[in-house]
Amino acid sequence: MSHVQAWMPVISELAVEPGCRSLTCRLLVRHDMPVLRGHFPAMPMVPGVVMVGWATELARAHGLATGRFAGIITAKFQRIVRPGMHLEARLEQGARPGQLQFRYEFRDTVVSTGRLQFGAGGD
Numbered sequence: 001m002s003h004v005q006a007w008m009p010v011i012s013e014l015a016v017e018p019g020c021r022s023l024t025c026r027l028l029v030r031h032d033m034p035v036l037r038g039h040f041p042a043m044p045m046v047p048g049v050v051m052v053g054w055a056t057e058l059a060r061a062h063g064l065a066t067g068r069f070a071g072i073i074t075a076k077f078q079r080i081v082r083p084g085m086h087l088e089a090r091l092e093q094g095a096r097p098g099q100l101q102f103r104y105e106f107r108d109t110v111v112s113t114g115r116l117q118f119g120a121g122g123d
Contacts, residue, residue, distance in 0.1 A: 011025050016062050021093050023058065027104075069118060078112060078113075081104070090103045094115055
């Protein structure tokens, strides 16, 4: 298992819109994800920064984001994400160049949302 795969959830039902403007998929938060070990041992949960990382990796892998990661414009984490949860993910390019919007839901309840900025240049 590669380094990136170790912290990524199991991805299924991936659908990429023609023209690479958006994608939707299901994510399974695995119980054995290394990022859960210290956050928190008695009640593991996914850190918000990891959900931002998932959006970034998915967007890059499917052509929705290019260039270096320039920052988080907005992010709202509304519900704790725990191992075993199945999330619905939606990523789409923003109205402005280099922007990416993400939204994660669990059983029709919004878990987190945000908008990321990518700039010119390498990683």
